[in-house]
Amino acid sequence: MRRLIYGQGIVLLLLPAVSLSTQVSAEALAQLKAVGREGAGNETAARAWKEVVQQGPAALPPILQAMNDADAVAANWLRTAGDAIVERALTVGRPLPSEALKQFIRQTQNSGAARRLAYEWLCRVDPKTPDRLLPDMLQDSSPELRRDAVAAVLKQARSQLDKGNKDAARAAYRRALTGACDKDQVDLIVKQLDKLGVHIDVAAHFGFVRQWLLIAPFDNHNDVGFNIAYPPEKSVDPKAVYKGKDGKEARWIAVATDDPYGVVNLNKELGKQKGVVAYAYAAIESPKERPIQIRAGSMNGIKIFLNRQELYHRDEYHHGMEVDQHIAHATLKAGRNELLIKVCQNEQSEEWAQEWKFQVRLCDAVGAAVPFTQVNVP
């Protein structure tokens, strides 16, 4: 078997403390990344996993590099291999390549998940790692590193508040907000800032879409409507009028939500109905082409379309709703984009199964709002 040397240059450059004679097989790493659906490649990957782990700490930087373009499944194969190496090395007192880990973390073009993993390994050998690295990570591309950086600033803010230094506390909470993307942290910051006399536009912070055109009712009796492409899925004509469920007229109406989390209550806007489908449409102007995530919350069956392409669906009803519950990966094009949300209500009669709501926000991969404007549709 031909053995390839993976990232040997990196190892040579970054691992002076680690034996340079160790060779990390690129073939083994490639086999870990080649796992497929339904367990395809598992046996080969298991052998490769052992081979990589046997390389010891020298394999850690190549493992991290391999994570950069690994899918989520392969990344977990690589993660467990790295964890096993670190655990076994520390048990027998072998050093980790700390400098290489630090450099990998600092190189922000590396994947957030891999940088976070390197950070966790580094924390195990150097407990002062958070103090050293987190202050520069408030805008980090790793959601977990960013969250910890926000938490560190929140701790400072709390400390200032406890000392009665309101100005310093206010400044710290404002700084924390620049990095905060997770709802629990944002809620805490907004609450504290409110007490300190600062009002935050929460919907703007998260990037919630607030103006919509809504249309209903299309038939969802026996949940059939989820898979029927009603006219709005083909094209949106704001002036069109359709024959909806039970012959009722379906026409577009404009609504705006002032809910801080962008929630649109369809029972309120369209009247309480069961066994129906509604569509929500928004025209979005983006200053440039960019990858985004369209994150939605709804306790109803939902489909997400951007520019007439279906990106996401979830056919489940009344099992809860939360911010960022549904995530669709998309690319906003420069200029006008058409966002369409299909929200299906079923026919359950229980008291807890009556809500018909949704919320949608546009953000980057870490959860920070992306810039966009909403275009008024006549």
Add this chain to the structure above:
Amino acid sequence: MKPLIISSTLFLLACSTNAGDWPQFRGPGGRAVSEEKGLPVKWSVTENVRWRAELPGRGVSSPVVADGRIYVTAASMYRERRLHVLCFDAANGEKMWERQLAATGNTMRHPKTSMAAPTPVTDGRHIYALFATGDLAAFNRDGDLLWYRALQRDYPDITNQVGMAASPVLAGETLLLPLENAGDSFALGVDVKTGRNRWKAPRRRDINWVTPLVTRFRGKTAALFQTAGDITAYDADTGEILWSHKGNNLGSVPSPALIDDLVIVPGTPSVALRVSADSKPQVVWKSRKLKAAYASPVVYQGRIYALTDIGIACLDAATGQEIWRERLGHGFSASPVIADGKLYIAKEEGDTSVVELGDKPKILANNDLKETLLATPAIANGAIYLRTEKHLYCIAVKR
């Protein structure tokens, strides 16, 4: 009519775990009965605690025990996006290894449950851990990853936003996965050596939390999968349907129980089925006295013990007649387990009631660990293992 369901003994022989082990949800064969004796009746945060280990995250999964090692799962970080499989030394609670996975599936859940809700299963040499995210990993006893799958990647329409919680079980060389849910709903038989599918059988589309039960039927290993609408026996090797019983309002949370040729199916009402080789399953009795909510009933010496909303009900397994009923408060998420003639009932607020069984029940103790306690206890090695919100306890009489 020849009864064909055979008691758990046969299955214990097929596993490499020891008689005193607790290898899966509700112990050997999923029967929730341990042969251990000399277990403590009273304990507290300090009394009769052999050791206590800190856990890195929440979980409602039970610990499993085999060959001197304890395996437990946990979930941590924001919205439980990090998953943990841990191995502890049963003798002293020292952590032997820990592996982590990044969640690949949706982590939406009811606040009470966790991504670490399904209990792992072990054959003594391997540990199979399933998470509510659909992440499924097999390790050897030393923590080497043998195979891994991301089921929500394999099957993107799996969905249960309350949180999946049914546990995998082993039937020989097949790992049985209950994946009944609100979307792409099915049961899966997975090859324990490779993690690849041996069979996939469609199931009723609805959220469900029932852990399958393994038994025998017509010389075959049968896996009983239950939903609110049916209980169906599948050939564990092939996925072929061996028998099925349709029902209304069968339980979607508690697991069934076995006694000789009877299958006790919790529900409203609960049903006792007699399964024979030459006829369809026959309903022997129905009872509304056996109202299991979350907890699974346990069968012991001809009687069924089930937790109601406020206490315990004891029924005659042969007739379904109630023998006694005892108030015990409320808040039962964990299933009761039995050892040495005593029923151990873990309650959500952290106390475990120990009840001596007999013609009349006798409450011997209520032992408070002062932490949320949602996981079903495990009993092995002369000890009771309790998994609380933050800790894993080994409760044992001091040597």
